[in-house]
Amino acid sequence: MASIDYESRIPNNVDLAHDRRLQRALEKWQPAFLDWWQTMGPEGFQTKDVYLRTAVSTEAGGWANFGHVKMPDYRWGIFLSDQEQDRVIPAGDDAGKPVWQDVPGEYRNLLRRIIVTQGDTEPASVEQQRWLAQTAPSLQDMRNLFQVNVEEGRHLWAMVYLLHAHFGRDGRDEADDLLARRAGDEDKPRILEAFNQPCPDWLSFFCFTTFMDRDGKYQLGSLAESAFDPLSRTCRFMLVEEAHHLFVGESGVERIIRRGAQLTKEDPNGNARALGGIDLPTIQKWINYWFCYSIDLFGGEISSNASEYFAAGLKGRWAEAKDFTEHSALDQFYTMPVIKDGKVTTEEVPLRNAMNEVLRDSYIGDCERVMRRWNKALQDEGLDFVMKLPSSRFFRRQGIYAGHHFNPEGEIITAEEFAAHADTWLPTDDDREYVQGLMHPVYEAGKVANWIAPPTRGINRQDLEFEYVRL
Numbered sequence: 448m449a450s451i452d453y454e455s456r457i458p459n460n461v462d463l464a465h466d467r468r469l470q471r472a473l474e475k476w477q478p479a480f481l482d483w484w485q486t487m488g489p490e491g492f493q494t495k496d497v498y499l500r501t502a503v504s505t506e507a508g509g510w511a512n513f514g515h516v517k518m519p520d521y522r523w524g525i526f527l528s529d530q531e532q533d534r535v536i537p538a539g540d541d542a543g544k545p546v547w548q549d550v551p552g553e554y555r556n557l558l559r560r561i562i563v564t565q566g567d568t569e570p571a572s573v574e575q576q577r578w579l580a581q582t583a584p585s586l587q588d589m590r591n592l593f594q595v596n597v598e599e600g601r602h603l604w605a606m607v608y609l610l611h612a613h614f615g616r617d618g619r620d621e622a623d624d625l626l627a628r629r630a631g632d633e634d635k636p637r638i639l640e641a642f643n644q645p646c647p648d649w650l651s652f653f654c655f656t657t658f659m660d661r662d663g664k665y666q667l668g669s670l671a672e673s674a675f676d677p678l679s680r681t682c683r684f685m686l687v688e689e690a691h692h693l694f695v696g697e698s699g700v701e702r703i704i705r706r707g708a709q710l711t712k713e714d715p716n717g718n719a720r721a722l723g724g725i726d727l728p729t730i731q732k733w734i735n736y737w738f739c740y741s742i743d744l745f746g747g748e749i750s751s752n753a754s755e756y757f758a759a760g761l762k763g764r765w766a767e768a769k770d771f772t773e774h775s776a777l778d779q780f781y782t783m784p785v786i787k788d789g790k791v792t793t794e795e796v797p798l799r800n801a802m803n804e805v806l807r808d809s810y811i812g813d814c815e816r817v818m819r820r821w822n823k824a825l826q827d828e829g830l831d832f833v834m835k836l837p838s839s840r841f842f843r844r845q846g847i848y849a850g851h852h853f854n855p856e857g858e859i860i861t862a863e864e865f866a867a868h869a870d871t872w873l874p875t876d877d878d879r880e881y882v883q884g885l886m887h888p889v890y891e892a893g894k895v896a897n898w899i900a901p902p903t904r905g906i907n908r909q910d911l912e913f914e915y916v917r918l
């Protein structure tokens with residue numbers, strides 16, 4: 448097989464050039480990845496120059512090299528954060544013992560499953576976002592979409608590296624399957640439900656990057672506390688990139704909110720839609736919808752899987768090593784709202800079994816901060832409308848609340864009551880059609896669609912008129 452110059456084609460800090468076995472595995476996988484990128488990655492624009500940031504090392508500044516590249520030429524690299532001297536297992540039964548550089552036989556299946564689930568979400572999101580460039584509200588937004596997409600592709604590489612380097616034949620098979628499943632496909636769907644939902648418009652995209660990518664942040668944070676050191680190091684570096692995805696989402700929704708508020712004020716009847724904007728109640732429905740899907744991604748409230756992961760040291764809590772002093776989580780309890788006899792009441796759950804909920808709490812705290820920022824924008828615009836996160840019981844499909852009905856305040860209601868109000872809480876077909884109808888591309892440098900406020904600054908200190916994508 449033709450030898451590839453890995454130092455230049457796949458930037459890495461895992462000494463790829465000196466690992467023949469790994470090279471051969473990646474040599475086989477790389478063309479399949481590029482094939483997948485061409486067929487399932489962003490539709491169109493693959494031959495255009497895009498102003499992208501490429502990671503070429505993990506040093507400060509090394510991960511932020513900006514320049515125009517064609518997406519298929521993006522250098523998808525493999526980076527682990529530096530190995531921490533004398534790092535010990537942060538959590539579980541073996542807390543305090545040295546971390547593992549290899550996969551212990553007894554945890555092989557569990558670890559593979561976690562890595563595959565994490566890896567599966569990365570290409571799934573690219574598939575979900577595949578058509579969005581066709582309706583980009585500005586070149587800068589299109590560029591941000593592509594930046595997120597190539598980095599999700601790199602996150603897939605990060606997990607495939609672990610599978611190839613540490614899981615032998617099984618790992619290689621799993622790496623192939625990661626390119627075979629498809630978001631939303633009935634026969635071979637992606638693993639987690641949220642990653643099979645369509646993301647057809649830019650309000651959805653910005654909600655997705657606010658809420659789904661933030662689940663990514665918290666799951667990666669939990670895996671950064673893993674006893675399996677290569678997984679921890681991979682995730683720590685992924686978190687560096689994730690920050691930009693969250694920025695894209697948060698600032699994107701904020702710009703739609705601002706514009707919605709401005710048009711609400713401009714219209715004599717306070718109807719933003721009359722002036723081609725997205726009205727605030729509609730934005731709230733999109734927030735409700737995507738937030739609930741993201742909440743499902745943390746798994747069951749009471750979970751023996753979660754307990755097992757924690758006990759084995761495979762996953763930790765958010766900032767486990769830094770923020771906690773007690774790392775066994777034994778003989779402790781979590782007061783969990785549960786449903787008994789059709790009522791919400793509470794139950795004491797052993798803390799290890801509640802670890803999904805503990806991580807979800809950290810996540811929700813972060814989402815509350817985002818809401819405060821969005822509400823500050825509404826205040827600035829002089830409106831007293833307030834955006835709210837729904838209760839984590841509202842509109843669930845996973846865990847102990849699924850199968851019951853709740854209002855956004857989290858009170859249990861009947862199926863009839865839910866049906867009677869669903870149109871005011873969640874996007875209706877009409878809402879979707881309206882929002883979709885606004886999605887017309889704006890491809891002129893420096894111009895922005897009417898339904899969204901312009902970005903407040905450019906990328907990497909470039910101006911707003913900069914040619915972020917050369918058409």
Ligand code: BYC
Binds near residue numbers: 564
């Ligand atoms: N959909 O004990 P349970 C990201 C299954 S996002 C479908 O409740 P567990 C990104 C579960 O598999 C971060 N199925 O849950 C963002 C289990 O199945 P089995 C992705 C679900 O295992 C944007 C059963 O229900 N990373 O990076 O404690 C763009 C009962 O399981 C769902 C990870 O997820 C669901 N939502 O927790 C790009 C980290 N939830 O065993 C990228 C790795 C649960 O009955 N994953 N099930 O067949 C994990 O740690 C765990 O798998 C989960 C689930 C936290 C997801």
Ligand code: FE
Binds near residue numbers: 569598599602663
């Ligand atoms: Fe990712």
Ligand code: FE
Binds near residue numbers: 599660663689692
């Ligand atoms: Fe992301």
